[in-house]
Amino acid sequence: MKETEAIFLSLINQHKAIIHKVSKMYMDDAEQQRDLFQExxxxxxxxxxxxxxxxxFSTWMYRVALNTALVYFKKDNRKIDKTPLDENIDVIDVNENESKEEKLAYLYKAVQELNAVxxxxxxxxxxxxxxxxIAENLGISEVNARVKLNRTKEKLQFIIKKNGYEF
Incomplete structure (x- = not known):
C-alpha cells in the first residue's frame, strides 16, 4: 500500500497545476479554492x-477533477453572487505594464460569471x-463540444469587455 500511495502522491505532485486551475475556475474565494483542491x-x-x-494520468485526472468540481459546485450550493462585477469594482484599465499574473487574474474573475459546464x-x-x-472529457459529442465552446468563448469575450478587462 505504501508503494501505491507514493506513486499516487508523485503523480499528484507532477500534475497539481491541473487541480489548482480547476479550483480557480470554479471558486472565486481562496478558502473555497483550497477546499475544492482538497476535495x-x-x-x-x-x-x-x-x-x-x-x-x-493527466487525462484521467482532468475528468475526475472536473466531475468533482461540478458536483462540489452543485452539491454545496456555492453559487456566485450574480451582482455584475462592474457594480462592485471600478472599471479596470488593463495596460501593457501589467503582469501576466494580473491579466490571468482578470480572466479568472470573468470566468466566475460562467456556469459550471x-x-x-x-x-x-x-x-x-x-x-x-473536450467531448470525451465532458461526455458529449464532438459537434456539441465545438458549438458549446464557440458560444462560451463569445460569452466570455462579452464578459471581459463588459467589465473593462480587455487586454
Missing part, C-alpha cells in the same frame, strides 16, 4: 484504484485540448 485530491485518491492506465469547456480549451478530447 479533488480526495476524490482522485478514492478513484485511483480504477485508473487502469488506458489513457494518460462553460467553466469546464474554457478550462479544457485553455489546456489546449482538441474538440474531440
Amino acid at each position: 479533488i485530491v480526495m476524490q482522485l485518491w478514492k478513484a485511483y484504484p480504477t485508473f487502469k492506465g488506458n489513457s494518460k 462553460e467553466k469546464a469547456l474554457i478550462f479544457l480549451f485553455l489546456e489546449n485540448q482538441s474538440h474531440k478530447e
